[in-house]
Amino acid sequence: xxxxxxxxxxxxxxxxxxxxxxxxxxxxxxxxxxxxxxxxxxxxxxxxxxxxxxxxxxxxxxxxxxxxxxxxxxxxxxxxxxxxxxxxxxxxxxxxxxxxxxxxxxxxxxxxxxxxxxxxxxxxxxxxxxxxxxxxxxxxxxxxxxxxxxxxxxxxxxxxxxxxxxxxxxxxxxxxxxxxxxxxxxxxxxxxxxxxxxxxxxxxxxxxxxxxxxxxxxxxxxxxxxxxxxxxxxxxxxxxxxxxxxxxxxxxxxxxxxxxxxxxxxxxxxxxxxxxxxxxxxxxxxxxxxxxxxxxxxxxxxxxxxxxxxxxxxxxxxxxxxxxxxxxxxxxxxxxxxxxxxxxxxxxxxxxxxxxxxxxxxxxxxxxxxxxxxxxxxxxxxxxxxxxxxxxxxxxxxxxxxxxxxxxxxxxxxxxxxxxxxxxxxxxxxxxxxxxxxxxxxxxxxxxxxxxxxx
Amino acid sequence: xxxxxxxxxxxxxxxxxxxxxxxxxxxxxxxxxxxxxxxxxxxxxxxxxxxxxxxxxxxxxxxxxxxxxxxxxxxxxxxxxxxxxxxxxxxxxxxxxxxxxxxxxxxxxxxxxxxxxxxxxxxxxxxxxxxxxxxxxxxxxxxxxxxxxxxxxxxxxxxxxxxxxxxxxxxxxxxxxxxxxxxxxxxxxxxxxxxxxxxxxxxxxxxxxxxxxxxxxxxxxxxxxxxxxxxxxxxxxxxxxxxxxxxxxxxxxxxxxxxxxxxxxxxxxxxxxxxxxxxxxxxxxxxxxxxxxxxxxxxxxxxxxxxxxxxxxxxxxxxxxxxxxxxxxxxxxxxxxxxxxxxxxxxxxxxxxxxxxxxxxxxxxxxxxxxxxxxxxxxxxxxxxxxxxxxxxxxxxxxxxxxxxxxxxxxxxxxxxxxxxxxxxxxxxxxxxxxxxxxxxxxxxxxxxxxxxxx
Numbered sequence: 001x002x003x004x005x006x007x008x009x010x011x012x013x014x015x016x017x018x019x020x021x022x023x024x025x026x027x028x029x030x031x032x033x034x035x036x037x038x039x040x041x042x043x044x045x046x047x048x049x050x051x052x053x054x055x056x057x058x059x060x061x062x063x064x065x066x067x068x069x070x071x072x073x074x075x076x077x078x079x080x081x082x083x084x085x086x087x088x089x090x091x092x093x094x095x096x097x098x099x100x101x102x103x104x105x106x107x108x109x110x111x112x113x114x115x116x117x118x119x120x121x122x123x124x125x126x127x128x129x130x131x132x133x134x135x136x137x138x139x140x141x142x143x144x145x146x147x148x149x150x151x152x153x154x155x156x157x158x159x160x161x162x163x164x165x166x167x168x169x170x171x172x173x174x175x176x177x178x179x180x181x182x183x184x185x186x187x188x189x190x191x192x193x194x195x196x197x198x199x200x201x202x203x204x205x206x207x208x209x210x211x212x213x214x215x216x217x218x219x220x221x222x223x224x225x226x227x228x229x230x231x232x233x234x235x236x237x238x239x240x241x242x243x244x245x246x247x248x249x250x251x252x253x254x255x256x257x258x259x260x261x262x263x264x265x266x267x268x269x270x271x272x273x274x275x276x277x278x279x280x281x282x283x284x285x286x287x288x289x290x291x292x293x294x295x296x297x298x299x300x301x302x303x304x305x306x307x308x309x310x311x312x313x314x315x316x317x318x319x320x321x322x323x324x325x326x327x328x329x330x331x332x333x334x335x336x337x338x339x340x341x342x343x344x345x346x347x348x349x350x351x352x353x354x355x356x357x358x359x360x361x362x363x364x365x366x367x368x369x370x371x372x373x374x375x376x377x378x379x380x381x382x383x384x385x386x387x388x389x390x391x392x393x394x395x396x397x398x399x400x401x402x403x404x405x406x407x408x409x410x411x412x413x414x415x416x417x418x419x420x421x422x423x424x425x426x427x428x429x430x431x432x433x434x435x436x437x438x439x440x441x442x443x444x445x446x447x448x449x450x451x452x453x454x455x
Numbered sequence: 456x457x458x459x460x461x462x463x464x465x466x467x468x469x470x471x472x473x474x475x476x477x478x479x480x481x482x483x484x485x486x487x488x489x490x491x492x493x494x495x496x497x498x499x500x501x502x503x504x505x506x507x508x509x510x511x512x513x514x515x516x517x518x519x520x521x522x523x524x525x526x527x528x529x530x531x532x533x534x535x536x537x538x539x540x541x542x543x544x545x546x547x548x549x550x551x552x553x554x555x556x557x558x559x560x561x562x563x564x565x566x567x568x569x570x571x572x573x574x575x576x577x578x579x580x581x582x583x584x585x586x587x588x589x590x591x592x593x594x595x596x597x598x599x600x601x602x603x604x605x606x607x608x609x610x611x612x613x614x615x616x617x618x619x620x621x622x623x624x625x626x627x628x629x630x631x632x633x634x635x636x637x638x639x640x641x642x643x644x645x646x647x648x649x650x651x652x653x654x655x656x657x658x659x660x661x662x663x664x665x666x667x668x669x670x671x672x673x674x675x676x677x678x679x680x681x682x683x684x685x686x687x688x689x690x691x692x693x694x695x696x697x698x699x700x701x702x703x704x705x706x707x708x709x710x711x712x713x714x715x716x717x718x719x720x721x722x723x724x725x726x727x728x729x730x731x732x733x734x735x736x737x738x739x740x741x742x743x744x745x746x747x748x749x750x751x752x753x754x755x756x757x758x759x760x761x762x763x764x765x766x767x768x769x770x771x772x773x774x775x776x777x778x779x780x781x782x783x784x785x786x787x788x789x790x791x792x793x794x795x796x797x798x799x800x801x802x803x804x805x806x807x808x809x810x811x812x813x814x815x816x817x818x819x820x821x822x823x824x825x826x827x828x829x830x831x832x833x834x835x836x837x838x839x840x841x842x843x844x845x846x847x848x849x850x851x852x853x854x855x856x857x858x859x860x861x862x863x864x865x866x867x868x869x870x871x872x873x874x875x876x877x878x879x880x881x882x883x884x885x886x887x888x889x890x891x892x893x894x895x896x897x898x899x900x901x902x903x904x905x906x907x908x909x910x
Contacts, residue, residue: 033768094767096765157770217856218750223729223733223739224738280678280810282808285677295674302676303775309760310549310759310760310781312551315488316488316760317856318760326771328770353737355737355739401772429669429772
């Protein structure tokens with residue numbers, strides 16, 4: 001216990017220098033989806049590899065993949081103790097729309113108890129908390145367990161190379177449990193642990209009509225407008241009850257258990273929670289389910305982007321040659337992304353008029369996951385949260401997608417403890433993303449307690 | 456008649472130097488809708504004022520308006536002869552999508568019998584033909600009639616200041632007839648004259664939902680997606696018969712006369728014509744009407760642009776805060792743009808869900824027009840076309856909008872001869888816009904004949 005107390009004291013004593021170091025990490029614009037930021041993604045990997053070396057990790061390496069590289073490191077000197085594989089991602093989302101940021105996304109700025117920057121919460125802030133927890137432990141003596149690091153640079157683009165990387169490095173990554181820091185809690189004083197995740201299937205749908213943009217006066221009314229066709233098709237993807245109309249979309253959906261519905265109704269994430277965070281006066285969704293159920297346990301379909309014709313200032317009387325939508329589905333067990341892709345194509349085959357042609361490009365695929373709520377690792381995590389926050393942690397489902405959790409189950413045969421500390425109002429993926437600094441400090445403490453307690 | 460023959464000979468003798476001078480005009484990127492091209496719009500006005508001075512026009516002036524200026528000039532020495540007001544516009548459409556141009560839009564390039572550039576046909580090529588017809592006449596002696604010029608720089612943004620300008624300069628612009636060169640013919644060997652135009656009402660519709668872009672996993676399924684709402688609303692603006700559903704949209708539409716339907720059926724602009732020009736395998740439109748009727752005599756609604764959320768390469772799992780569409784209606788007599796704006800708002804009030812807010816911005820307004828098919832000016836125009844093309848010209852309706860024609864009727868009380876020579880495949884408003892040089896030469900000849908024959 002002395003090691004824990006000393007580690008916690010070390011964390012408390014170093015808040016100020018930690019913040020400066022954290023800003024250094026936040027300044028690197030490692031946007032994985034934009035080719036022009038490739039060098040910045042690599043710089044982030046270098047920064048982390050250096051950090052692992054300073055933590056006395058061994059075999060530290062930046063391992064190439066088909067896309068952005070994986071950062072690896074290990075410390076395997078705690079004989080008879082479990083081996084934990086720490087998963088994280090070091091890439092970030094694009095910051096657009098840029099003009100909505102109060103301060104530039106890659107110039108981290110502290111206002112009140114928060115620090116504002118792209119990636120502050122998702123997930124550089126979580127990774128940084130874990131690194132500092134290890135630093136605090138390492139200063140007190142040898143690590144109390146065996147540690148491996150797998151830090152990827154492609155999470156925000158759907159981890160296209162991760163499953164193959166894990167397949168090809170099964171031995172290197174062998175472990176007893178995974179700690180994934182890319183998670184959230186329900187509030188700064190409401191510790192919680194996620195036991196289910198939604199999957200993701202992300203597509204680009206393009207409708208093509210005339211061979212080039214046409215004059216809307218000369219052709220309007222006689223040539224079918226691809227933007228109109230796209231709107232017709234997208235509008236038809238939900239019925240009046242808010243259900244997705246792709247053929248077979250719900251066939252594989254595992255219904256919510258009655259006891260889960262009861263537990264979900266008690267969570268502090270009900271209608272008001274979503275309305276306040278989103279800033280809307282009314283909610284919407286699949287009939288027969290609460291908001292928490294809709295985002296946690298029901299599959300959904302979203303339009304993530306629309307582009308067609310003239311979108312600049314003023315007017316241009318054009319009948320566009322084509323129209324594009326980014327469309328993605330959040331999936332729940334046992335929906336399969338490949339099957340959903342086929343359902344989307346079947347819908348378009350059935351409903352697209354013969355006046356146009358269409359194409360579906362598959363961008364991201366990942367299944368959902370359900371985790372063991374009763375393992376010793378989950379128990380240790382709950383205890384660490386309890387000790388740090390002084391409150392009983394809640395178990396709940398999460399609407400977002402972390403495909404790696406499913407990959408770890410399937411390929412390495414191990415469960416994941418999904419313990420990150422992103423707050424609901426942190427604005428991840430949004431302008432003015434931020435991190436709550438007191439919560440980050442509690443994250444460091446929780447990680448110290450958790451890592452010390454695994455036996 | 457000697458003056459005509461000498462003028463025609465002059466035109467033939469100067470084709471090569473004319474082409475070089477035309478290229479000079481085409482190189483100026485006078486895009487009226489883009490603020491960053493304001494200086495280029497002014498440069499075009501200067502170029503034309505110089506050209507008018509070289510034609511011995513008097514009182515040449517660049518007159519400010521609320522937006523881009525009007526170029527004016529006059530020659531009023533033909534006593535007892537009619538006064539013709541020559542209308543044209545010197546601004547051009549934006550060239551995007553830029554990457555679809557085979558050669559840069561403002562580097563005019565001759566390939567075969569065509570010259571490719573933004574504005575080549577719409578309408579610098581028409582204006583230039585008229586200037587050269589006047590040059591040919593002026594070299595042979597005094598002008599055979601009185602001439603005034605009104606060249607505006609805002610046609611491609613809907614002429615927001617033109618009606619007021621005409622109101623405020625009624626005496627300056629007083630005339631017997633207007634010659635508007637911003638028109639088309641049905642084919643290089645099919646001369647034609649337009650007697651009806653559609654009006655235009657152009658809007659930007661914005662749907663706003665959450666206060667910022669949200670994570671589609673955390674909020675997807677519970678917060679109504681503005682892009683989805685926009686698609687629902689746009690999809691609902693047409694019914695299954697291709698009719699516009701805005702309340703009252705057809706109330707003021709004057710039905711086609713039976714004899715017009717017979718005449719329209721004989722025009723060489725039937726289904727195959729539209730399919731070939733647009734490069735589509737099937738047409739679409741309002742049930743019960745042919746393609747020529749749909750674009751000429753029926754009102755239509757087009758989506759000119761769509762923008763929402765993430766539209767870059769790759770994927771971003773965002774639930775957008777807002778979604779925008781450019782929507783425009785082509786109107787036929789007696790539809791009124793102001794009433795259509797109210798119909799659009801009524802539709803949105805009725806159908807927009809309470810989960811979002813919406814805004815309609817009015818960008819361009821102009822009513823349609825019906826012209827006198829039996830005036831002496833029309834007869835003179837038909838004769839000039841007949842003599843030049845050696846074929847009987849056709850009278851027909853045009854789907855595009857030229858609001859100034861209505862303004863001239865209403866404010867100056869004069870009819871317009873709408874005689875331009877844009878070809879159906881000239882690609883105006885599209886990438887690779889071009890002008891057919893032999894047709895431009897015939898345009899010059901036709902203008903010489905027409906201007907000489909007015910008495």
